[in-house]
Amino acid sequence: MIYLDNAATSFPKPEPVYQALDRFARTSLANPGRSGHRMAVRSDRMLDDGRHALNQFFRGEDPDRWIFTLNCTDALNIAIKGSVNPGDHVITSDLEHNSISRPLRALEKAGVISLTRIASEQGYIDPDAVRKALTPKTKLVALTHTSNVLGTIQPIEAIAPIVREADALLLVDAAQSAGVVPIDLRATPIDLLAFPGHKSLYGPTGTGALYVGPRANLRPWREGGTGGDSASETQPVQLPFVLEGGTPNVLGVAGLVAGIAWVSEQKPDVLRNHEVSLLQRVVDWAEATEGWKVAGRWDAARHAGALSLIVPEGFHPLDLGLALDSAFEIAIRPGLHCAPYIHKALGTFPDGTVRISPGPFNTPEHIETLLHALTDITAGVL
Numbered sequence: 001m002i003y004l005d006n007a008a009t010s011f012p013k014p015e016p017v018y019q020a021l022d023r024f025a026r027t028s029l030a031n032p033g034r035s036g037h038r039m040a041v042r043s044d045r046m047l048d049d050g051r052h053a054l055n056q057f058f059r060g061e062d063p064d065r066w067i068f069t070l071n072c073t074d075a076l077n078i079a080i081k082g083s084v085n086p087g088d089h090v091i092t093s094d095l096e097h098n099s100i101s102r103p104l105r106a107l108e109k110a111g112v113i114s115l116t117r118i119a120s121e122q123g124y125i126d127p128d129a130v131r132k133a134l135t136p137k138t139k140l141v142a143l144t145h146t147s148n149v150l151g152t153i154q155p156i157e158a159i160a161p162i163v164r165e166a167d168a169l170l171l172v173d174a175a176q177s178a179g180v181v182p183i184d185l186r187a188t189p190i191d192l193l194a195f196p197g198h199k200s201l202y203g204p205t206g207t208g209a210l211y212v213g214p215r216a217n218l219r220p221w222r223e224g225g226t227g228g229d230s231a232s233e234t235q236p237v238q239l240p241f242v243l244e245g246g247t248p249n250v251l252g253v254a255g256l257v258a259g260i261a262w263v264s265e266q267k268p269d270v271l272r273n274h275e276v277s278l279l280q281r282v283v284d285w286a287e288a289t290e291g292w293k294v295a296g297r298w299d300a301a302r303h304a305g306a307l308s309l310i311v312p313e314g315f316h317p318l319d320l321g322l323a324l325d326s327a328f329e330i331a332i333r334p335g336l337h338c339a340p341y342i343h344k345a346l347g348t349f350p351d352g353t354v355r356i357s358p359g360p361f362n363t364p365e366h367i368e369t370l371l372h373a374l375t376d377i378t379a380g381v382l
């Protein structure tokens with residue numbers, strides 16, 4: 001299989017990740033911090049290592065400000081539902097994944113919040129559009145760092161100070177950027193940073209994290225055992241436990257820690273450049289081939305490893321995806337990519353696009369095989 005669906009989840013994982021998962025599962029997979037015996041202590045230490053690794057990688061304030069979550073959706077829901085109150089105004093964009101759009105739309109429909117969805121231009125959010133949408137009631141600005149449909153990197157460094165000046169909270173969805181686009185929490189005033197562990201940080205599925213900055217005071221919506229303070233009738237108030245009820249995915253964290261170490265060694269910029277150079281070939285091909293179009297504005301300097309192609313008239317992205325899989329053993333993602341608003345803005349709703357998202361282990365030969373396959377399918381060779 002030629003796997004070009006790394007924006008959904010990365011595959012394969014780097015070898016040290018498989019080794020860490022195997023080692024931890026065989027030697028240390030006890031319930032972290034619950035029982036006090038040496039295996040439980042070892043398991044708890046892995047969570048601690050994970051918080052330190054994240055804090056160092058993203059330059060956060062304190063390892064205890066990192067919450068382990070099930071995935072990015074979980075992290076975003078904890079941030080959104082834990083921060084807004086009735087009457088608040090929230091700003092978001094048309095680039096968002098449903099993991100931001102749906103909870104916000106549900107809160108808007110229930111009359112809890114008012115919502116402004118700013119329009120991107122060819123895949124990019126203008127910081128001035130955020131400034132104009134702010135009101136005295138704006139509590140939260142929830143934006144993606146990199147579009148999962150287009151791969152366009154948003155100017156978060158310019159947006160963050162605008163949001164901070166207005167005294168609102170900034171929630172950044174780094175699902176497509178964490179691990180490939182450098183994020184420095186000490187240089188950029190981001191209050192809440194959410195991402196999965198299973199994409200460009202190379203942990204397994206079932207991992208994710210949320211950074212809770214000092215200005216954010218989140219209500220927990222999941223309460224339960226935390227391994228300590230058992231006599232307390234209610235959830236302990238201190239981070240990270242206040243937001244981490246229940247047994248955490250410590251095995252996943254063991255894989256994530258190995259993934260972060262691998263990314264640090266390789267360097268995010270180097271990983272991004274590799275993916276973008278593979279996509280540059282796809283862009284050149286689409287521009288030279290009748291019927292195909294790149295969705296959004298291609299700017300290699302502001303792009304991560306995902307690209308959407310608008311397919312020739314008479315073809316359906318789903319059929320192309322099926323043909324690539326069944327006849328060529330190539331994995332891509334066709335359709336709407338859980339982000340309907342940007343497809344509406346691009347005019348590709350409801351059929352969507354063909355999304356290609358290479359990873360560090362893809363080669364130029366993989367891309368040539370894909371382009372030949374697309375040529376054959378649309379020429380009716382199949």
Ligand SMILES: Cc1ncc(COP(=O)(O)O)c(C=O)c1O
Nearest residue numbers: 071072073097099148173175196
């Ligand atoms: C931009 C963006 N946000 C959020 C998510 C949700 O991530 P998860 O599947 O880890 O919940 C994704 C997943 O593809 C994404 O691309």
